[in-house]
Amino acid sequence: MKKISLLGATGSIGLQTVDVVQAHPDHFQFVAISLGRNINEARKIINACSPKLVSVMSKEDSEMLKAEFPSIRFLYGEEGLVEVATHPDADILVNAVLGSVGLVPTLEAIKIKKTIAIANKETLVTAGHIVMEAAKEHEVDILPVDSEHSAIFQSIQGQDESAIDRLILTASGGSFRDRTREELKDVTVQEALHHPNWSMGAKITIDSATMMNKGLEVIEAHWLFGLPYEKIEVLLHKESIIHSMVEFSDTSVIAQLGTPDMRIPIQYALTYPKRMNLPHTPRLSLADVGQLHFTKMDMQRFRCLAFAFEAGKKGGTMPTVLNAANEEAVQAFLNGHITFLEIEDVIEKAMMEHNVIQNPCLSTIKEVDLEARKFVKILSRVN
Ligand code: MN3
Numbered sequence: 001m002k003k004i005s006l007l008g009a010t011g012s013i014g015l016q017t018v019d020v021v022q023a024h025p026d027h028f029q030f031v032a033i034s035l036g037r038n039i040n041e042a043r044k045i046i047n048a049c050s051p052k053l054v055s056v057m058s059k060e061d062s063e064m065l066k067a068e069f070p071s072i073r074f075l076y077g078e079e080g081l082v083e084v085a086t087h088p089d090a091d092i093l094v095n096a097v098l099g100s101v102g103l104v105p106t107l108e109a110i111k112i113k114k115t116i117a118i119a120n121k122e123t124l125v126t127a128g129h130i131v132m133e134a135a136k137e138h139e140v141d142i143l144p145v146d147s148e149h150s151a152i153f154q155s156i157q158g159q160d161e162s163a164i165d166r167l168i169l170t171a172s173g174g175s176f177r178d179r180t181r182e183e184l185k186d187v188t189v190q191e192a193l194h195h196p197n198w199s200m201g202a203k204i205t206i207d208s209a210t211m212m213n214k215g216l217e218v219i220e221a222h223w224l225f226g227l228p229y230e231k232i233e234v235l236l237h238k239e240s241i242i243h244s245m246v247e248f249s250d251t252s253v254i255a256q257l258g259t260p261d262m263r264i265p266i267q268y269a270l271t272y273p274k275r276m277n278l279p280h281t282p283r284l285s286l287a288d289v290g291q292l293h294f295t296k297m298d299m300q301r302f303r304c305l306a307f308a309f310e311a312g313k314k315g316g317t318m319p320t321v322l323n324a325a326n327e328e329a330v331q332a333f334l335n336g337h338i339t340f341l342e343i344e345d346v347i348e349k350a351m352m353e354h355n356v357i358q359n360p361c362l363s364t365i366k367e368v369d370l371e372a373r374k375f376v377k378i379l380s381r382v383n
Helices: 012-023 039-049 059-068 077-085 100-111 121-137 147-155 202-210 212-225 263-271 303-314 318-334 340-353 362-379
Strands: 002-007 028-034 053-056 073-076 092-095 115-118 142-144 164-171 232-236 242-248 253-257
Touching (some): 002 100, 012 028, 028 039, 039 053, 039 059, 053 059, 059 073, 073 077, 077 100, 092 263, 100 121, 115 121, 121 142, 121 212, 121 318, 121 362, 142 212, 147 212, 147 253, 147 263, 202 318, 212 232, 212 318, 340 362
Parallel strands (some): 002 092, 053 073, 115 142
Antiparallel strands (some): 164 242, 242 253
């Protein structure tokens, strides 16, 4: 029986993690979960999984739930997240929380040698140097949950890692793959929220349409697999069947394929290095798929991807600015304050404005994050 702590239980990855755990009640058990404000969903998960500890965002919600479930311990806020992440009974922490709140709990879990399954992009994008160093120091595995990184991770099992020449991350292209920049000028929030292959939350769906999601994944891949940005490539692959590939020095390429279903990489992180059946996911039929398509990425068309490579190469605090500016810009777009293409403009301006600080500590990262957000808010006429 593997005991699991889960940060971000009611998000898209969180709910699919609950799904995987419920599909294998003899193998997996939740001991602690955290969630934000979705109390109705929380009740369902608590009833189905009976964790020992639940952390929510507000004190009021924690008190209300405590009255309903007296045998369960309830906490709230940042302290609650750390308690969930470091629960003594857990074997593995699944970090599926949105935003930078996942960082400190993850570092605390690493310190007490919990295996980390990471789906929270900000943790590696903003503090990859700190997280990977801590993981090395405490001999902790950081297991990828995102489909691209899981594909790379699966492709390098048993391989000579010193012979890796290139990581090739595939990108579906998001909701606007086939549109020109001219055609992107007036797109609506509704159009942007419609993703052809994956069903995800609003923020990541917009990030897929701008290609920022892939950009953040490039930075994550750099930290997870320790390769320079020159050895990381993105390839447009609209079917989302090949989830990513690795090229070795003898020119061999190993790829991981599968039905686009996030429960596959989530489950692999939970069962690693073993595998288990996944009852409700349809098997991949390449005969039905028929054709797979690949196109070189156009960096002028997808400017956010170019920004991410630039931020990654500049290093230090620049990825924090990229991420914070993007979060605020996406929010401003969703709220109707800026247009779709202005997301790119404000990120570019925020990056131009910033003087990189190399090897930042947590408090510097936090400061830079707040500054970049403030800058974007003013720029996008929110304040
Ligand atoms: Mn992905």
